[in-house]
Amino acid sequence: MSFEIVEATISEIGAALDTGEITSRQLVLMYLERIADHDKSGLTVNSVLEINPDALFIAESLDTERQLQGPRGPLHGIPVLLKDNINTGDNMHTSAGSLALADSFAGEDAFIISRLREAGAIIMGKANMTEFANFMTNGMPSGYSSRGGQVLNPYNISTPTGGSSAGSAVAVACNFCTVSVGTETSGSILNPGNLGSIIGIKPTVGLISRSGILPLSSTQDTAGPMARTVRDAVLLLNALLGQDEKDAAMGTNRGKVHEDYTVFLDANGLQGARIGIPRDYYFEELTEEQLALFNASVDRMRELGATIIDPAEITTAREISYSSVVLNEFKTSLNAYLARLGPGAPMRTLKDIIDFNHAHPVQTLKFGQATLLDAEYTTSGTFTEPQYLRDRMTDLRLCKEQGIDATMREHQLDALLFPADFGARITSRAGYPSIVVPSGYTSAGAPFGVTFSARAYEEPVLIRLAYAYEQNYKVRKAPSLKSFI
Template sequence: MKRRNFLRDGSLASLAMAGLAITACQNTSDAKKDSKDTASNESSKSDQSANDDLNETTVRELQRKMEAGVLTATSLTEVYLRRIREIDQGGPKLRAVIELNPDALSIARAMDAERAAGKTRGLLHGIPVLIKDNIDTADSMQTTAGALAMEGNKASKDAFLVTRLREAGAVLLGKTNLSEWANFRSSSSCSGWSSRGGQTLNPYLLSHNPCGSSSGSGVAVAANLCAIAVGTETDGSITCPASVNGVVGLKPTVGLVSRSGIIPISHTQDTAGPLTRTVEDTAILLNYLVGADAADNITVSAAANLEKDYTRFLQTDALKGKRIGIEKKPQGKNQFMHRLLEKAKDTITQAGGTIVDIEYLDSISKLGDAEFTVMKYEFKSGVNKYLAAANGKMKSLQDVIAFNKANEDKAMPYFKQETLESSQELGDLEQPDYLKALKECHDGSKQILDKVILENKLDAIAGITMGPACAVDRWYGDRWGDVFLTQPAAISGYPHISVPCGMVYGLPVGFSFFSKAFSEGPLLGMAYAFEQMNKARVHPAFTPAIPQI
């Protein structure tokens, strides 16, 4: 797929580090610095205790502490705000957060008042969450997709998923940086870079790539800058940053989560989804993201497939009796990756699952050109509709292209905008080229996957999500390796979850499970059983920041 070179011409040479192999890093607390809390003057001893105990804390643990009076939503929000200022904006300068919400503390206080009055809204009550900067919020925060061209765009209406989060009592902490235009600007882009937010860095090795486009959401969760986060994916933009940042990422079935109020790429493949540190937190967050939205018709037709509670699938024996298909052709050439895959297969068999050798990846990979064609047609159509109704100065894709050209030094200092320009040259969605490509990649991919699942009686297909992170290279772009398992579920619109699997060269690597439409529940169960046996999540120990250019 040309837009990000995710599936082509990559190399792990940039990761060559003498003496390193598959390893488990020591869980290390990140250095804490004394700093003045600029968010408010309401700090307390319980707040400092929360700061000490914050790393890796789950949603249920946070709820228990708030119920016991050890924490409040306000003190918890203050802690996260302080961490962001110390770790993200100062210290290592991860640059995961593009904008903080000035209303965060007032939301937290309101949730505390409700709790004090005996009302709680559920498991997200008072929980700080970060969301990607291509998702509309009807507040003082902007929605820019990381682009300078979009500065000043403040939405009049919340995205449907944001409304769901507010109703659940979540505290909107801020917005996360991303690969500009969700990595749909250039074929030589550097993931995690945006002209508005700068370069997001991988917290495990700051010279390395956070992957995209939900880079900021993945890094923020990995570095414990929030409890949970929301990203979006068209192809790999949730599961890729989940894999290389050592967290859990779920790309739901297209139609399970509303896309209204999200800057689009492809209505055939776009979806929002959770990024968290545990499979349980992913299931919890998914409960509050799903729902029928009249403004997104596909969610209405999908409503019959919604589960009331996705956490009910989380059983430690969920892999028992399951048939898991894994491509029998070796994934890549790296021996450490091969060993990690064998370890993952052993985990599945020890959990009572059966590994089935299958062949499907070569057939799916041939659909990449058609996928890119579909994306470009749908991007032009979708983004023009979004911009025409938005509150920013840009009213069309052509306006964005012209702005970037007029402000090239700031908007395009490293790579250009050939993907925007080639999309602009295309016609409407009635064009034969588009209809042919859509049938080839979307329908074709489902036929391939459905056949291999049916013939082999599979419960899921699995494999290494991708290799460890490549180096940050803003001049020449990403150089990913020859292992990348995001495409099959992306072009079919099927659900896909990546869960931490292990470390290669001191960097996280994820393991994927995907299957047919609306199989999120069983997939969460299998990922949970894998997670509980493998225990591969490693907290990052920050290294000195690379110079910012």
Template sequence: MVRSILLCVLFGGATLASAPMAAQDATDAYASIAQLQQQMDASRLSTAILAQQFAARIQQIDQSGPSLRAVLEVNPDAASLASALDKQRKKKHGPLYGIPVMLKDNIDTGDRMQTSAGSLALVGTPATHDATLVTRLRDAGALILGKTNLSEWANYRSNHASSGWSGRGGQTHNPYALDRNPCGSSAGSAAAVAAGLTTVAIGSETDGSIICPASMNGLVGIKPTLGLVSRSGIVPISHNQDTAGPIARNVADAAALLSVIAGSDAKDPATIDADKHATDYTRFLDPNGLRGKRIGVVRQLGGAEPNADRVLNQAIAAMKANGAIIVDPVTLPHLSELGAPETTVLLYDFKHDINAYLATRSGLTVHTLADLIAFDKREAAREMPWFRQELFEQAEAKGPLTETAYMQALEKAKRLAGPEGIDAALKADRLDALLAPSWGPAYMTDPVLGDHIVSGDPTVGGASQPAAVSGYPSLTVPAGWAHGLPVGIVLFGAKWSEPTLIAIGYGFEQHTHVWQPPKFLDTVAGKPQASD
């Protein structure tokens, strides 16, 4: 009776067909796309039943029990959408058909859900149109299940923020240990996938916001080449670094998701060449994908956290055992020179890009970055209980994108990270990809002092910056454990090298099988929290 009432609430009062959920919940919650498709093809499962199961699990785990706070809202139209997909299944089919997908809440949906970037300033009037990637997902038959919590404004308001916190959603917790941080800014997307609240999710990254949360939640994350996936309809930070990408529990699911969302879009000029490179990335799921690959170890991006280094060395041994040629170490030039120009570029871009985005949203009371700053001051008790908005204020002080300081910083950042950085390292040793620890294990959530981690932090590590600044792709995969917390490795390479990274990542995954579901411990080695 309780479950029936709950499902009506989550699905906007729609009546869902009854189903034997209790026996299937855990199995289906962690099932891969291929496993779910097999069940649906055999008529043992439907999208409606699957959506029903996830709705119950969201209530049991996210809204009560461990109370992850990963999901901001379940799509009120999920039940009717799922039913429609089931009716058309025999006529329309594909890898994502009928598969539930969660979206980070900075991605527009032209429906009854909010698109808020976690901020109360954008709550009220939903977006009027789907983001291009959402249109692609719907056209592929995916079920848009809901919106996930995130670090407010994709972690671009304060240097002292707690990742996974937003004014709208509160603090997201890491499902492996609830007092640990999920990392951000795609915190809710990663925590939801790790906890089995959705099959796959979409995150977005400017610098580290897919790679870090995927790594710290024991997942696969792909940060695509800049311009492979349209950013139209996504709340921005920087058109020079922003991209959306898949978060999944395995490489195959991430590749299937990327295959659907990749492609050119006239609304995003950066994607002009995307159709030349976008493909069915599942073609590169080769269990022998490590064989003959030359992989360079960037020790400069390690050495900060002993657990991460230990896991990296174990991963290197596994790669060698399965045919990879490891060059260790390799030098990645100019690493220490990227921070300053990147900071300048992001400040200028944010002011320009957020003002342009707000102009696309009707019915809001905020129209500019200056309005957002004023809103946060008025709503400081709700919006700034722990940290302020110095990045907003620094960005607002910047001038137009024609200023010399901006153009020089942009040219320097792109050149040092790309042609003179990643490209130079790959060429010097004839490498297919570069390898480093993604980050160390999840740190404690600290609302007072904020995150204990940034890309390149000397105490914890982080290897996202070179690929983020250059606009080149990166992929993180689970590689080991530290005190019950997942630790990942990151592969990155040349522009448009997603096929190579996926082949390597899949080959590694198939020979190591690291992933394990979370136990929702209250702390490391602590007591599990009730999940039903």
């Protein structure tokens, strides 16, 4: 077969499917072959946790539908991997990487998975992830789970994968799927997207449904697209859209959601854009090499017509510290999720999971479960703790009103620009959107990206800027999958 699957985009695959050059069944088989050769042997990057046993049947059905009725849309017959905390009402598990949930089946699809199926996407499998979205303990490596083991970075074995959507990012980077879905509470799309040299869109909390996703935080969680190109990420975003009355956060999006975000893909989108760079605090962990990559990216944006306000400081950046919000929200959110799985679910509460881990310490407690214990025994689950209430109000004040909002208003900005994912802490607490885009590689081959961020529901602006940068400076390259540096 002459079709080249490596770095193939949704549009390229769709054209090949339309002409009969390939079928969706053949496409799934090509991805499965790459997974067999490089994910489960060879480099063993370990990004794929589970394959959908029905994937080929679904592909064949969609091939037949294409022949008889034509495609439903761009995602018809396109293989997608899901982070393992997203429910599928099929023959796959949803475990969040935990052995305690290794036998857990969801009774129905998450809302966004129903939307993907309606769009004709093939749910090919589940991706490995940092266990419980990196909320199990302290010191656990990103990309590690007791059920799935350690995900490795295909660009450099000494470079972390980032967490917690590690498998989703690595699978896309390695061309084990066309696109994937990750989730983020605080950097879990942006961080692995940056370290995997891919596009990651962390949407505004409320743009897409969270129903049917194993939760971490009731105020910060969101799913989002992960892809090799901005266009593919936007096509996936389009498919995830839909108003879910069960998700209270979606009540904030009325009149702010666009039916088709591809209309904002503009190769000249940086012309006249005002982009601010908050240098204080956010650049302290950069190496000299990373700083040089970032500054080179800024120079290219200037060349493409952007007005760069440098610095455009966020005056509250150093006031934003540890917050008890996620710790307090985890137990209640998780227990509510587990209760909805029904009486036959293997685990009904967070305490059940803790007890399971205590009973199987060799398999489950390689790094301990200190955070799970804190959530179970130091929080009431009622959100009445004074510290929680104060922290929630403080986060909103420092991150939104006096933080991002104030800076963007003062400098009349279209977006903020952060190195890598270093702005995730403030943007996630604000519930604001971001897009990470590859911008280069270090001498050791480690990927480095830049992140565009803005205010609630300003995804159109971010898409325009990210697409213009990508199209004029195509930096991404696929990992060799032959040897580590």
